[in-house]
Amino acid sequence: MALSTTTDPAAPPLSHQFESYEEQRQSATLGIWVFLATEVLFFGALFVVYVVYRYLYPAAFMAGSRRLDVTLGAVNTVILLSSSLTMALAVRAAQLGQRRLSALLLAATIVLGAAFLGIKFQEYHHKFVEHLIPGAGFRLEGTEARPAQLFFCLYFAMTGLHALHMTIGIALLAGLVVFTLRGSFSPENYNFVEGTGLYWHLVDIVWIFLFPLLYLVGRHV
Numbered sequence: 001m002a003l004s005t006t007t008d009p010a011a012p013p014l015s016h017q018f019e020s021y022e023e024q025r026q027s028a029t030l031g032i033w034v035f036l037a038t039e040v041l042f043f044g045a046l047f048v049v050y051v052v053y054r055y056l057y058p059a060a061f062m063a064g065s066r067r068l069d070v071t072l073g074a075v076n077t078v079i080l081l082s083s084s085l086t087m088a089l090a091v092r093a094a095q096l097g098q099r100r101l102s103a104l105l106l107a108a109t110i111v112l113g114a115a116f117l118g119i120k121f122q123e124y125h126h127k128f129v130e131h132l133i134p135g136a137g138f139r140l141e142g143t144e145a146r147p148a149q150l151f152f153c154l155y156f157a158m159t160g161l162h163a164l165h166m167t168i169g170i171a172l173l174a175g176l177v178v179f180t181l182r183g184s185f186s187p188e189n190y191n192f193v194e195g196t197g198l199y200w201h202l203v204d205i206v207w208i209f210l211f212p213l214l215y216l217v218g219r220h221v
Contacts, residue, residue, distance in 0.1 A: 032195040036202050039165075043206050046161070050154050050213065057151075060144035064151030065215060067132060067140075072123055073215040076116050080204045083112035091197040094180070094190040102193065103180040106173050109200065113170045120163055127152070155214055162210060165203045172196045 054061045090105035131139035134149045134156070176193055179185065185193055 053150050057147040060147035061151045063144045064148045068215050070215050073211050076119050077211050079112050079116045080207050083109045084204045087197045087200045094193040097187040103177050106177045110173045169200050
């Protein structure tokens with residue numbers, strides 16, 4: 001019975017319930033994909049709700065969309081796409097055993113994620129100043145003001161949950177940087193880096209759908 005697929009004595013230990021690093025990697029990959037599937041269902045439900053209400057109140061949703069800053073949204077899109085690249089390169093570096101390079105790329109991903117959140121909170125501040133926070137203080141000129149609150153409710157719910165996932169991702173990446181520098185991963189055992197990378201890519205993909213749906217669709221109609 002094989003206990004390991006590596007002969008490197010410095011390699012991180014194999015978990016006792018697995019017979020090989022390959023079995024451990026496959027188990028971890030299956031687990032993260034199941035988790036990501038539940039996240040897709042969660043965000044998918046929010047997308048369905050948004051599409052239904054947009055169909056019911058098209059004018060109000062267009063009015064709300066026109067109050068969003070497309071430039072900031074586009075900049076954040078570029079930032080997230082760049083973070084996906086650095087994350088993918090970090091996973092590749094971990095696979096090759098390039099510990100310092102992997103840690104550097106993980107840190108770069110953290111910086112890009114923090115930049116995204118900074119811009120997003122700047123957008124939230126703008127909406128607060130413009131009295132576009134749903135509630136008693138909501139102010140929007142025109143006859144579509146009341147149903148437009150539905151747009152902003154969904155905007156803050158969807159982008160807020162996305163930002164929460166980003167924050168969790170940044171915390172996971174920070175932990176990975178520490179463990180990577182400590183030598184906790186090897187070319188045979190990089191499951192946590194790969195799993196976190198898949199999570200980060202999902203968060204990026206969610207934004208790729210959020211940006212056009214919230215900022216672009218119907219804006220110039």
